[in-house]
Structures are given as structure tokens and as C-alpha cells.
Amino acid sequence: MNPSCPNCGSSQKPYFSVRDENRRCTDEVFSWFRCSKCGIISLGSPPNDLSLYYGSDYYKMPTVQRLEVLATRENAKMEAILPYATGKRLLEIGPAFGAFARRAYREGFDVTVIERDKRCCEYIRAMGDIQVVHEEDPVAAMKKLPPFDVIVLWHVIEHLRDPFLFLTAASGCLRPGGLLVFATPNPEAWQFKVMGVHWPHLDAPRHLHILSASAITKYCEAQGLKPLRLISNDEDSRSWNRFGWQRLLMNRMRGRIFQLVGFALGAVLAALMSPFELAPMRGSAYTMTFRKHMRLSNEKL
Numbered sequence: 001m002n003p004s005c006p007n008c009g010s011s012q013k014p015y016f017s018v019r020d021e022n023r024r025c026t027d028e029v030f031s032w033f034r035c036s037k038c039g040i041i042s043l044g045s046p047p048n049d050l051s052l053y054y055g056s057d058y059y060k061m062p063t064v065q066r067l068e069v070l071a072t073r074e075n076a077k078m079e080a081i082l083p084y085a086t087g088k089r090l091l092e093i094g095p096a097f098g099a100f101a102r103r104a105y106r107e108g109f110d111v112t113v114i115e116r117d118k119r120c121c122e123y124i125r126a127m128g129d130i131q132v133v134h135e136e137d138p139v140a141a142m143k144k145l146p147p148f149d150v151i152v153l154w155h156v157i158e159h160l161r162d163p164f165l166f167l168t169a170a171s172g173c174l175r176p177g178g179l180l181v182f183a184t185p186n187p188e189a190w191q192f193k194v195m196g197v198h199w200p201h202l203d204a205p206r207h208l209h210i211l212s213a214s215a216i217t218k219y220c221e222a223q224g225l226k227p228l229r230l231i232s233n234d235e236d237s238r239s240w241n242r243f244g245w246q247r248l249l250m251n252r253m254r255g256r257i258f259q260l261v262g263f264a265l266g267a268v269l270a271a272l273m274s275p276f277e278l279a280p281m282r283g284s285a286y287t288m289t290f291r292k293h294m295r296l297s298n299e300k301l
Contacts, residue, residue: 003044005035006164007215012042016197018204021251025053030204038218041187041210046161053205059096061123070099071106076235077154078107080181080289084228087149087175093138093166094156098124105129109150114141139169147175153182154236155285158207164219171223174292180225183287186232187212190273190282191244200247201240201284213286225290232283240285241277242270 002011012033020026031044047053062070077100081090090109095101097120098113105111112131115121121134135141138160151170157163170180185201186192187210192199202210217227231237246266253262277283 003033003042005038005040006042006162006209007040007219008035008038010035010037012036012040012044015041018197018202020053020204021198022200022203022247023053023055023206025055026205028205032202032204032210038215039187039212040215043204043208046208047205050159050205059117059120061097061119062099064127067097067099067102067127071103074100074103076237076287077152077181077183078103079234080229080231080287081150081152081179082107084179084289084291085150086177089146089148089175090150090152091142091145091148091173093151093153094159095124096120098127098130100152100154101130102127112145112148114138139166142169142173145173147173148178149175150179150181152180153184155183155185157182158184158209158211161208163209163211167216167220167225168223171220171225171292176292176294178292179228180220180290180292181288183236183285185210185240186281186284186286188281189232189244189284190276190279191241191284195244195248198248198251200244200251213281213288216288220290224293226293227288228291229289230281230286232281232286233278234287236287237283237285238274238278241274241283242267244284245270245273 005012012035015032015034017029017031033044034041088109090104090111092101092113095113095115101111101113114133114135116136121132124130125132133141160166246263249262249266250259253259
């Protein structure tokens, strides 16, 4: 029996099957399904324990000095927030070791993070300044937190078992006028059309959904969230374009030397392919900014 679309409930149709090419944690074959009505692509029967497919080396903790350098590079993310934010309480879902959270703190935000990885939580907590919530389920965690002015997810929503349940909860956790901002792989990407089942941004089984911007927009509008910005050719998107070509070649090579060769050649290939990928909504990832509708004047304050 085919799974139901998590967005519209329609029966999804078999799309293609893939292996874990990026990390090679398993030889299992994973099946993707696509909804013909809204275009959502979902992994069929994802593993119960996804932690087995991340591994202890998924996050490599930087030195504090290195973290500060990485934080200075989060310009594209801040560009999706600063022109629109009206308050300073910010929640990040899935911060990893906290480069963006650190940058947001430096920009004057009161930052809280929800993270599933215990080591990352300990690392961020040790730095101080940022409130850390160690929780596997962000929806459950948000129910215990006060409202925020900004909620962000950088390449996290595709890892959630029910991204639409999360979007509903996030809307409820935003103050009127607050922002929801996220980045995620783009099913309209030119790379996806070229690479097909070998597209590194499929990243099964860690990625559970590839979400179309149109379906997300429609759903968010129903939750009282107005789209402000959609972009797939900013600095972050270009870095994910480069990653796609590099990882594609590296996945076909063995040994450290050959992997380094694939990494270098992938950067060259990315530069050659950039004219195709910089076209509107053809980048490997897109970033969206939504604003929660302001409270009506006759509503209770």
C-alpha cells in the first residue's frame, strides 16, 4: 500500500529507489514516493531509529576560535531575517554545534536552541549566552516554551517525520508579526534533473521529505503565515550547489587521495554549471521567510 502524502493526504506513487551514497551507513535500498497532487516527495517506511544512520562523527565540534570564524560567514542567513524581524527572541531548531546561533547572539538576539544531539547541546551550553533544550521532538519542546519573534531551521525540516505538524506548531509558537525562516533542498533544482537518483541532497535515509516551495507556501498561508521572501541563488544556495557536485564525484571514489581529487573537481564543475543553477528556483536549496499575521485590533491582547 502506498503511503499518504503528509501534506494533502493523497496517495503517493512510487518515484525511485536509492541507497545511502553519502555516508554508506547501510546497504539498504530506500524507496521514494511522490504526490502527483502537490509534488511532495517522501521516503517510504523510514527507519524507526534514524540515529543509527547519523553516526558519532556526523557533527565535528570546532574549536571556539573556529566557531567564531564560522559565525562570521552566516551572512546569507541573517539577510533572510534582519530586514524583517520586529523582535529579538529567536529560536533555532537543530543548530548542530551552533555557528548560526552564535552569530544571532552577536547580532543582539536572545537565542534559544532545540537540538537532539547530546554532544552538540553540551558544546553550546558550555559557551554560555544561549539557552539549550535537549529534545528529540521539536514540537513537544516548543509547547513548553514562550512565544518567539523568529523561528529558524537551516536544512532541518527535511529531517522531520512530519514537517507539516511542525509548521503548525511553529506558527502557534510565534508572536504576531513573528518570522518563520527555513532552508531546505529544492525539488525543482537543476541538479536534481541532471543527477536523478544520485543527487546528494536526497541523502536517504536522513532526509525524509523533499518539499516543494509551492506546497509549503500554500500550507503556511493556511496557518496564518504570509510569504515574504523566496530565494534559491543566495550565498548559501550556491554553497549547496557546489556541495552537490563535489559529493556526487566523491561518492564514486574510494580512498582519501581520490576523495580530495573529487572534491577539487567538483568545485570546478560547480563553477561551470553555475549559469544553469543561478536561474530562478533552479538552485539545489531554497530559503523562505514567512511572517505571522498581525493580531487583529479586536482580538484580546
